[in-house]
Amino acid sequence: MERHILVVLPHPDDESFGIAGTLAMHLNNGTPVTYACLTLGEMGRNMGIPPFATRVTLPEIRKQELEASCRAIGIKDLRMLGFHDKMIEFEDQELLDSSIGALIEELDPSLVITFYPGYAVHPDHDACGEAVVRTIAGLPEAKRPKVHCVAFSRDHEQAIGRPDVENDIRDFLKQKMSSIQAHRSQFQAAELLGKKKHTDKELQARFGKEHFWTYRFE
């Protein structure tokens, strides 16, 4: 059992498809989870169909969706760090690293979950993972929490191989589906999930497993 899990991701909804079930599983085991979300996803392109958000209202709408997603998963400690969407790779690294470092210092997590730097497609994902890995690499070896990374770029398996962690989250599919549904400006849950229930075999096959790569520090 983990002592405390810290999740560091750049956008509201990054938690939904790859991580939500794993978090619900750990929460069910009694492990506290803190989710640090770097931005409000205010530069997102999805505005709902038909569009109900605008560039101006999107940050507030996505903030509410993020809070609803956390409620769905059972996360009670959500930190919104206030960085600007799309700009993580250009952000002052000291500021970024010290924000993440302060959370690690405060929470002393046994596991940190983030994106795999270089294999997570969106520049914010890669920059977020880089900042987490850079911050943890700066800690003395004995103080470093485990880091589990999400990777999904086209070439990722050639470079980093198969994931070494596979979580069967079929028992927590309900929470995961509710997290997806919470981000209603971003995902067309009706199209993705249809009217199927979380016990549906097809949905369980599609969404019932989550994969992570343990980051190997040099």
Add this chain to the structure above:
Amino acid sequence: MQHIHPADIQPRIDRLKDQDLYIHLEMTTGAYAAHLDSSKHPAATFISNAVIRYSHGSISGNGPYRVGLKTASGWIYSEGLTHYEESDSERLIMAGHDSQGKLVVALQLSKEPF
């Protein structure tokens, strides 16, 4: 957001001329463009809260629409606009959404920063 009615946009453009305004101008294919289809070239650009002033501006086309704003020494141009925020009387919030509803282009003007 509503579909653009050019007849409602033009007076809004006229009301905002000859004064300092904050502009948010953006165009994006999305960060996942090449991930989803390797033939696509991902590109995006935005400028947020730059201060501009135009002496003349108009909307044209049959939808998606084009807007051109003439400044003291140049132009601001945006093509592909489909939607606007009708309820916002102080600011002009326009965007172009593709067939999947995703934002491709945005042109926003306001007397206050965004």
